[in-house]
Amino acid sequence: MARSQIANRKSKIVISGGGPAGSSLAIRLAKLGFETTLIEREQFPRAKLCGEFISPECLEHFDELGVLEEMLSAGGDQITETRFFELGGRSVGVASSWFGRGEFALSLSRATMDHLLLERAKQVGVSVYEETSVTGVESDGDQIISLHARTSDGSVRDIAGEIFIDATGRARVLAKLADRKLDTAAAHVKPDLIGFKAHLETADVPKGVCEIYSFQNGYGGLSRVEDDRFNFCFLMKASAVRSFGGDADEIVRDIVGKNKRAAVTLGDVAPHHDWLAVSIDGFGARRSSPARNLFAVGDSASFIDPFTGSGMFMAFQSSALLANAIAAYSDSPDRIASEYLDRYGKTFSNRHRVCWVLRQTAFVPVVATTIVSALSLSTSVRQRLARATRG
Numbered sequence: 001m002a003r004s005q006i007a008n009r010k011s012k013i014v015i016s017g018g019g020p021a022g023s024s025l026a027i028r029l030a031k032l033g034f035e036t037t038l039i040e041r042e043q044f045p046r047a048k049l050c051g052e053f054i055s056p057e058c059l060e061h062f063d064e065l066g067v068l069e070e071m072l073s074a075g076g077d078q079i080t081e082t083r084f085f086e087l088g089g090r091s092v093g094v095a096s097s098w099f100g101r102g103e104f105a106l107s108l109s110r111a112t113m114d115h116l117l118l119e120r121a122k123q124v125g126v127s128v129y130e131e132t133s134v135t136g137v138e139s140d141g142d143q144i145i146s147l148h149a150r151t152s153d154g155s156v157r158d159i160a161g162e163i164f165i166d167a168t169g170r171a172r173v174l175a176k177l178a179d180r181k182l183d184t185a186a187a188h189v190k191p192d193l194i195g196f197k198a199h200l201e202t203a204d205v206p207k208g209v210c211e212i213y214s215f216q217n218g219y220g221g222l223s224r225v226e227d228d229r230f231n232f233c234f235l236m237k238a239s240a241v242r243s244f245g246g247d248a249d250e251i252v253r254d255i256v257g258k259n260k261r262a263a264v265t266l267g268d269v270a271p272h273h274d275w276l277a278v279s280i281d282g283f284g285a286r287r288s289s290p291a292r293n294l295f296a297v298g299d300s301a302s303f304i305d306p307f308t309g310s311g312m313f314m315a316f317q318s319s320a321l322l323a324n325a326i327a328a329y330s331d332s333p334d335r336i337a338s339e340y341l342d343r344y345g346k347t348f349s350n351r352h353r354v355c356w357v358l359r360q361t362a363f364v365p366v367v368a369t370t371i372v373s374a375l376s377l378s379t380s381v382r383q384r385l386a387r388a389t390r391g
Helices: 002-007 020-031 058-065 068-072 110-123 173-181 238-243 248-254 260-266 311-329 333-362 365-375 379-388
Strands: 012-016 035-039 077-079 081-085 091-095 105-107 127-129 132-140 143-151 156-160 163-166 193-200 209-215 218-224 230-237 276-280 294-296
Touching: 012 020, 012 156, 020 035, 020 058, 020 110, 020 311, 058 068, 058 311, 068 110, 077 218, 081 260, 091 365, 091 379, 110 127, 132 173, 163 173, 173 294, 193 238, 193 248, 209 260, 209 365, 218 260, 230 238, 230 248, 294 333, 311 333, 333 379, 365 379
Parallel strands: 012 035, 012 163, 035 127, 081 209, 163 294
Antiparallel strands: 077 105, 081 091, 132 143, 143 156, 193 230, 193 276, 209 218, 218 230
């Protein structure tokens, strides 16, 4: 009996980051019988800079995670079409059903979605520490053995584990701490882009539609969320943002408003809260951690262009891929890495290639105008392009 118990023992897993990637992975692993701990820096629910576009593929994940009904009844808008507007106001539409996984996407605030996922994680037995920051790692050779975590009252605890997951998004907190500990830190990369987001009290955008606006040095998206509010999120070159002193209201008025459609839908912008802002240092896959038992999911693993609407799906799908790899090879970090990276590449590499091509047009209005004009001539071409962004 003792031998059988040892052979079947589940690894202790520690996840840093309670967003969609971290919470969904925690739920999957707990349901598989792993002792799972999740550490989150903030207190949920909390606002998060995000386009808040949940593509149709995500609904399957919500069902598997046991939160589908809660998500659908939370008050978000069901998006059946995304329309892309060039500077002069002409547009082309992409139906949500073209992505091949359902008739609609969901526009729901990250505050609501993340809170529902974290509560579900608690329900299935995940040990959750909110308002707790990871401040350091302890290692043994090339593996992490524990994390140093500081709670909101200033107390410090060590959290031991056998497998560690970085789900801290673009900040990549665990990866950077591991780099520092193992003396493998990479050179600092100056941010290329700045993202802004606010919920607006009013906006003239129809229900069921997400609108994307092209403007000089950037693009933005607008859609309804719950509580009769509208989420507006935009991305802009950092150099252009600096020329406005980082003033989001001024940028919306003087730059975004030059898009004729945006000028109509946004009108006099009335943010419900202060603008959120974050710097972005690039797109694509992130550098692997030097620690053998540290893995990354969601934006910590790779960051894809927001206009594709793929970010949320990649968070959920990468977590599902890693959960499967851990379930199959929990006693071997090297085999987990091999399985996970192979599946990850096969699932997402084509999305990144297609998005790299599209990205070259996103910040140049004259090119965007040409593309919109060309795509408006053929529904079948738009369908194939939409599917190509899904791999």
